[in-house]
Amino acid sequence: MQDRPRTLRWINRRPDRAISFLLVIIPFVLVFLAYTIGSEARLAVNPADKLLPAPTQIMETAERLITEADKRSGKILFWSDTAASLSRLARGVAIAAGIALAFGLIIGILPYARTMLSPFVNVLSMIPPLAILPILFILLGLGETSKVALIAIGITPFLIRDLAQRVAELPTEQIVKAQTLGASSFAIGLRVALPQALPRLLGSLRLSLGPAWLFLIAAEAVAADAGLGYRIFLVRRYLAMDVILTYVIWITLLAFLLDLALRLISRHAFPWAEEGL
Amino acid sequence: MSFVEVERVSQSYDRRPILDRVSMSAKEGEFISIVGASGCGKSTFLRLLLAQEQPTRGRITIAGARPAREPGPDRGVVFQRYSVFPHMSVRQNLVAASALGANFFGCLFGAKRKAAQKTADDTLERIGLAHVAHAYPSALSGGMQQRLAIAQALMARPKILLLDEPFGALDPGTRITMHEFLMELRRETGMTVFMVTHDLGEGFKLGDRVLVFDKPRWDPVDPNAIGATITYDFDARDSGIPFQRLQEKTHVPIEA
């Protein structure tokens, strides 16, 4: 009997390389086209329209922003803004990661710490970080500290919970095995739990970068004298959409690159966790 | 007094009896296979021997020491899975076996580290894993992983070795190689072994005794009301064929 030629189920069909590439760029191209059409339509009606600047104009603005120094300070603001923002982000995220690693580990392996701290961290994570931004400004001043603190406070509870969960999920077999090899609680934390928590930390950091940017830009919008978020909210007064869009695209690109960097680091540093990522 | 003494041990979870007055004793160097239906409490019995859990009633003593309250280096263990550390290479797993218990930090430095590495390399050579020394466990076959797990457990020189279906996930061919591996290690170390298995043949082949866990009675109203205990204790020496040895001292010289 001849088999009826059957088409594959859609769940079993996979795009090949060329088609994949096409599929990836289609949404980007569509958005770009939609924007261009909208922009042209508006500019046709009113050539002085500022809401949807033409892509060419954004390019020009971007070039000017990247290369031309500010007349008053002599610095290229685009780069000094980037440096200011990235440094705040890095400090906030680093502090959060350090705290989360320490607390995540002890909550994950010590029942006493879990009983005492787990509900507390859960409650902390319910506090909307932006709601306490004014408190941070009052307590820590309008300088760098309060912005770094907002980022750290904003993402730490999530990181702690995630790591504690991950450590608690380590197979009991491993923990028991370590005990039968004579390991102390500390040795189990250091040599069994910590190394296995690290790839998860990088993974959760990747997820936290979105919120981290949010808190950074919010803090900069409220009070700052430099930074990507500060600049966006500053030029908003002049309806400088071309500048805003340039900055937004740049922030998106930075976020993408940071994510990529974290992914590469974890793939290189933790080859044994390959399939877990 | 015997080497391992289990005295009327019962274990219940949420007042549901799993094990009910289990008593047995084992001599030093004996290999004891444990068989029984799924869920009858074999792993629970091993956890009690391991001191990972405390029995609801009864006590377990090993080598006359006080009953242990937590797992320690006098008991080695190999589970069906997850017995080695996935983030350490094969060699690091063996080095860690020496290092973890060496001090509070579980790290060795300098000459001690060198010595541990030397031991690890010798062991790798002996168990035939030298060629994958730097691979991570996930890259090993199931048989290799279990060989590593057994070697790692023996590094701490435990008084008893507890195996919970160690070869359960292996194909029949690999299983037979693993039997030889285990018997060889046992001849070298004279270790007392408890092994849970679902393979009766394996139990009789490796064991000196085969213990059968089962419920002694059935409660017709509530099948969960009664815990399991040891219902048979077979002599498994001489391939399980009984009456191959003189039971009594006859004072008559046996001719060779």
Ligand SMILES: Nc1ncnc2c1ncn2[C@@H]1O[C@H](COP(=O)(O)OP(=O)(O)OP(=O)(O)O)[C@@H](O)[C@H]1O
């Ligand atoms: N920590 C626990 N809390 C509650 N019940 C448990 C716990 N551990 C085991 N049990 C129950 O005890 C019973 C015996 O479990 P155990 O793992 O000892 O069986 P087993 O004989 O090893 O079975 P298998 O052959 O499937 O491995 C099971 O019904 C299980 O659900």
Ligand SMILES: [Mg+2]
């Ligand atoms: Mg079991």
